[in-house]
Amino acid sequence: MKNEFLKNLKSYNLEGFGVLLAVSGGKDSMTMLDLFNYFKYELKLNLVVCHFNHSLRDDADRDEKFVKTQCEKYGLKFYSKKEDVLLYSNENKLSTEEGARFLRYKFFDEVKRIENLEYIATAHNKNDLAETVIMRILRGTGINGLIGIQSERGDLIRPILNFSRDEIEKYIEENNIPFVEDKTNFEELYLRNKIRLNLFPILKNEYNPRILDAISRLSNIAFDYSTISREYIASKEGLLWEFNKEKILVYIEKLKLQSRSFRNIMYREFFEFISKDPDGINYKIIEEIDNLIFSKTGKYIEIKNVVFKIEYDKLLIYDKNIFENLEMKFYFENLDFSLYSTKFFDIIIEQSSFEEFKNLKQNKDLLFINKKYLDFLKIRNKENGDFLELEFGKKKLKDIFIDEKVSKDIRKNIPIFEIENNIVWVPNIRRSNRYLVDEKDDIIKIRVLSKE
Template sequence: MIKSTIAEYIKQENLANTNETLIVGLSGGADSVALLLVLNELGYKCAAAHCNFHLRGEESNRDQKFAEELCHNYHIPIYIEHFDTTEYAVQNRISIEMAARDLRYSWFDKLVVEGKGDKIAIAHHRDDNIETLILNLARGTGLKGLTGIQPINGHIIRPILSISRQEVETYLKDKNQPYVTDSTNLEDEFARNKVRLNIIPALEQINTACQKNIQNTITYLNQVQLVYKKAIEEATSRVLKNNQIDIRLLFGEVSPQTLLYEICYPLGFNSAQIEDLFNTLESTESKIFFSEGYKILRNRGKLHIEPLKEVDTLEQRLPQISINYQDIDTQFQIPRDKNLACFDADLIDKDNLEFNKWQDGDYFVPYGMKGRKNISDFFIDNKYSAAQKESQWLLKHNSDIIWVVGKRIDNRFCITKATKRAIIIRILN
């Protein structure tokens, strides 16, 4: 039963043909073992790829040994790769789970590039798809996040996406084929395990057919996504020309904010940024928004989209500073350097310093003055352009702005005749 279902799914989704070599990601778990054996039985030229992440001590070595013996028994070639997953996670400041994913897929890409196989077959099944949908719902998502795991992504294919975990285990039981179990899958420390072990069983108490119903919904939403994508493409062509969004035309569309999201999100802008951008569309003041690769300038009824230049990237980089202390004596002089600021050390706790960009309502007391001044007015007085406003850093101490970096310090924290020790802050980059 499972073999014919998978064969039909591969044909329906046009995943592979029998002339191609399929490299199966083989963890040793039930799903990957079943995928390898079914593809082999269906006549595909198969190889296996096993990742040893060295995260579970002897259990990791057990999994590798099992994978090697399985492939030996079925005369299937296998590739093994070892990773220092913990070190990679530390160096890249990401979770262990994300590190393992990055390492795994990078190696899979390498195998294809080196000609070891034509496609990588991953053993995601129906239950994984449902768990992904629930996780996306919990984290917040658009329509695309509700369409679940896709059967094809470049040279990655997922031939058993229509098969349940129970069907996989039944198939292996009927063949009397053992597999290994990752002990961490039985713990609810990770978000996906929480969904699998707690949330889905609770949903099944409401409706025993919930998983089948959710999968049917995913299938339906994938069809809806095709209609939605076409509508977005047509609307985008109406409002976006020469890398400029016409704000008047944007507001003439059925859902301006949704369309703006679909245009900007692929450029690296997050949901909060896009919401802020949308909320400024009817303002008369120019404003710039940055993602890692692009900037959007709102000016004169248009949103101008431009790739970032190196200078833009430098402007967005968080300032790096050095902090020194110096006793005040008759020889002390405040250095004349725009990248350096001196304050009364008794008024500043270095652990409470942070850099921010300006927001409406921000103010400070400019050096040499007694009354406070809005940052926006300071920008106007100093003839700041829209780009200069968005690239200007402010140094805050607790909730107070103490330095418009490179321009003016706050009079409340400056060095006076009563100051005994200075704190000297220098911008390094």
């Protein structure tokens, strides 16, 4: 087992890097901890251990103390954090499992950043992989859901994923590795536990003694298929679709020319990319999305916070929670140049002149104002009833956006510049007829650069 584990570590190219070990104190994570500690000098590893206390069980504090004690014996740096997962989950309308996972990985990311580490290692094993795949099949899943758990994904590695629970228990026994037992693993309250305790023994004893290997192969095949699909869809970027400010824009007329099968796969991939939900969406929803592309502008479908929406000649796909709350005031920090940043834009303020204004005043992407107004200048989001004062009178901002064919969703992130509660500029769209400059003014120039 040690040789196979070393082979896994070398496949990640870990030598000389820092690794955060997520350790609960159970058999799996204590095996992983012992194996990492065994090879830490050979691979020059900087190891830091993290334990997250979910406050969900009476013996949660016991587990935390146990892991801390073991880290002292190994001589490894130890971090722990205790959170009320149930309270957090209820307040944020999440399942307990979702809330626990979010808080746990948030903590891991914090420690990884503080300690300047490169990787996070978790102790998922081959049984966990099989249980995850079966659970997703029972709930209904797409090809990507059959992947289950990946051995490596970004900075997250799972170095004992190819070991079964039986192999881990054998290692524990042969090497006298201490561990704590989670009593809830034996309670049939959760689907995963029911699969582990009831379904798998039947599948293994009565149908296929090598069921774990069979599901592991299925996972690898699904991964290969998914990789090919994603690479092919990626090759169509710029031709069929584009990614713009955390939204996917698909050209509808070109999309209609694709086969129905390809369209279905693409909807699934884009949904899973935006939602980060490997369970995907069912075929009935896929059909509804495909019918949507033959609808008029403004029609939309919302699935698990992911919106598929028709906007003129494009299908927009985005997380409905991505939009930024813009609220900013400005100060000219030096004589020549100042830079401000938002999630989607850089805002640059520069000293200018009346001569430059005369040459560039037709540019919609520039705002020239008298420097004395800078203390009163701020940006905000669009609001109902907004209007611009133009040369021939007032015009509603909503009507201007319609004329310019700016989609409703993009409008939410366009910065609105105002002085003394009067809108003076909508970048790249229109400038107000108020607060114009003349040759006597001390003039500054403002540019907005999109972070695309």
